[in-house]
Amino acid sequence: MRTLCIWIFLNFWFAGSLWAQSEVNYTLAFPNAVHHEAEVTAAFRNVKTPVLEVRMSRSSPGRYALHEFAKNVYNVKAVNGQGKPLSITRPNPHQWNVSNHDGTVKITYTLFGDRADGTYNGIDEQHAHLNMPATVMYASGFETSPVTVNFSIPAGKNWTIATQLKSVNETTFTAPDLQYLMDSPTELSNFVWHQWPVNSKGKTKTIRIALHHAGTEAEANHYTEATQRIVAQAQAVYGELPDYDYGTYTFIACYMPQAVGDGMEHRNSTIVTSTHPLATHSRDHLATVSHEYFHSWNVERIRPKSLEPFNYAEANMSGELWLAEGFTSYYGDLLLHRSKNSTLDEVLASFGNELNFVLNAPGKNYFSPVEMSMQAPFVDAAQSIDPVNRPNTYISYYTYGSVIALALDLELRQKFKNLTLDSYLQALWQAYGIPEKPYVLTDLQTTLASLTKNETFARNFFQEHVYGKTLADYKNPLTAAGLVLRKSQPNKASLGLVPLTFQDSQAVITNYTFVGSPLYQIGLDKQDVILSLDNQPIKSWEDLAAVLVKHQPADQITIAYKHLGESRKSIVTLIENPYWEIVTVEKAAGKPTKAQQTFRDSWLGSKL
Ligand SMILES: [Zn+2]
Ligand SMILES: [Zn+2]
Missing domain, CATH: 2.60.40.3650 (Immunoglobulin-like)
Structure with missing residues (x-):
């Protein structure tokens, strides 16, 4: 290149x-x-x-x-x-x-x-x-x-x-x-072309979509209009489009039944694919478009040195994927909402799901976000036949990085006048993207320090949340936007997170139980079958719910199960349902203050 x-x-x-x-x-x-x-x-x-x-x-x-x-x-x-x-x-x-x-x-x-x-x-x-x-x-x-x-x-x-x-x-x-x-x-293929000009700092670039699908012209037009809005919101984050080679960026979209769901970023194009048609999965497809397009800045030009040049003879390891993929995931959600392609509830559900996953994942005790990034060669479409303890030791750098982006965005907005995560991405764009100078991990901290003019803040943030395994506080920062982080089913008894499914009326644990969860504590493992709880046979989700609804968190109940073919009995201690959600104060029976509404609008609202 x-x-x-x-x-x-x-x-x-x-x-x-x-x-x-x-x-x-x-x-x-x-x-x-x-x-x-x-x-x-x-x-x-x-x-x-x-x-x-x-x-x-x-x-x-x-x-x-x-x-x-x-x-x-x-x-x-x-x-x-x-x-x-x-x-x-x-x-x-x-x-x-x-x-x-x-x-x-x-x-x-x-x-x-x-x-x-x-x-x-x-x-x-x-x-x-x-x-x-x-x-x-x-x-x-x-x-x-x-x-x-x-x-x-x-x-x-x-x-x-x-x-x-x-x-x-x-x-x-x-x-x-x-x-x-x-x-x-x-x-x-026999695809349709849609294209439009975009002015960026006095230069005209061409953005085009090659859409291979079996849907209608109206669906294609809707998809193109929604993509145009995403492109405009992404441009607004950086203040300009990248200087695409040959002046053109191409979305190569294939939504045919034989395609497989994916999105892959490239320097002047992306390939976005799915089995599902626009008619039923338009929003999912636009979420992928939003993520992939953001990559034309973050990873294609704001590029980690560890991936440059890409090595075709070996696996490529990068400790920076929490930013390259994780921050891109965060902006994928954010730009989808800023471009009016998702509702407030939908974007909060995305942020909430990601945060819930990290809050509950035992993996954060094993590896930092940098170390999670380095595991990509084992997890990113990697195949092996020997089992791995990933439910316990791994958090995707997409998810982990996305919640780091959420924390940093909220902290910058609260602690520094006129600074946001957009400002941080702009600073990285100026320092590394425009000159196409690949960055190393320490450059990311240095850029945050010079942006905030606060070396201590940058050092602490990176030491705790990037190199370290400490999660940021989310409750208080979300309050500034009139949002509430809360348990989705408070005071409801639960077995915790369990990889459980019902096969032929049998409650089968399909993967390794989570470290610290009630079933892990008493020795249940992958392939065990739960026979009864509180002396009630468990043959369906309804059976399980009927037992749990009669109990409180901390109740101790009997459990009968099969482990390696042997019937066993034990006592399990129930916990409060561990799921977290992010909702508006309006949903939590309140009303945002004027300051909260202003914060929320400036964060989630259109930048045009
Ligand atoms: Zn195709
Ligand atoms: Zn990506």
Whole structure:
């Protein structure tokens, strides 16, 4: 990405002819789309090493586990510039070594893909939905070479192409280097384009949506109008749009039944997918749009050094995801509300659910938000067959970071005149986003200290809530906005949080019980079956509720259960229902003061 400016200049100089001479050329065709296959050719010219090392990526930007994309590649062959077959050896599972070439190596392979989302490939008769790390083989020594990609539209298909790659013509695109190519998901389908100009500091940018769906024009128009409002509110946070490469930002939306729910940020585009149509899930889809668009500042340009450059051969670990993802989650909710795409009750329910989760999660005693961020390679679409004790030891950096953002926003608004979390993001944008200077963790604290002119405040906040495991106070700060943090079912008896489900009229504990919860204390574990409580058989949620309603928190009742096939009896101590919620004082039978209403409006209201 750093070679971009030079590349734009060269492209201008050679009037677009450069693409034909690229050292790296890919062609993608889909003759067997019905069975989810693509045929890919990767051609490398001016190969300078005796052995060309070619790889499939093991990771994908914005997704932090290893995915081993080589597993979906077969029929790999290589020829030289004369079309003569070359021998291939395999030094490891994701690499092909090609020798005895004449300076040109052309590799062909079949690619299988049947998962349309933000990481993998979905190839079928309705679309070719491609994420480049899952698609292209790349070669050592060509990381900074300009790339040309040619797509062959299947015969009889009325497909067009949506991508952040630079267009040469309708089916040929270029990237300045490997990093930009890998960051450029591409959808080929019969989608609709919607686009509009946005003025930012005297420059006009184009924002466009490629929408692949089976819904109506009215649904598409509503989605576009709602997205326009989100874009405007996001712009208002920073005071400007990022300087998008080629002046354009593209939402690639695929809401077809075969797609899988996801959202993935990129430098000048995002890919947003779901199985569900706009007709029934418009608000969910807009929540993803809001989150992903905020990323075009936070993580794409306000970027942690730990992710730069992205390493396609290893897992990428970052201690900053509580900010990169967590603050983005907070703004996803906030911008959805500021843009009038969610109600006050809905945004408070989102904040409340996230806070409730963290307040109840035992994980906060094990790892700090920085350490939770570093676990992304184990949790972000990672797969393993041995069980992990995640219910007890883990809190998602999305959720954890989001409640840190809530705390910091409220504290800044209360303790410092005219300062808000928007001001903090603006300060990060000025220091690291605009110059595209990757930040390290300590920069985040330094920026907060210089913004507030209060080093002690910044140090304490980071020591306690970012490096440490102490939760901020939420009750008092929420009061300033006329909001109440309260138990959602006060004084109601409960077994606490239990991963419980009913299978064939049996109450089965489906996961590890939470440390400190009533059932954990008396030794119930995953796969145990609760037979009775207070001598009443428990075969349904109704049976459970009927027992609990007769008791108070702290009551001790008998429990019969099966553990590893053995019948056991014990006494369990009930607790108060642990769920928290955030509601308005109006709901709590009060009325906001003028100061509370002003605080709330300034925080949650439109910035336009
Ligand atoms: Zn699609
Ligand atoms: Zn995100």
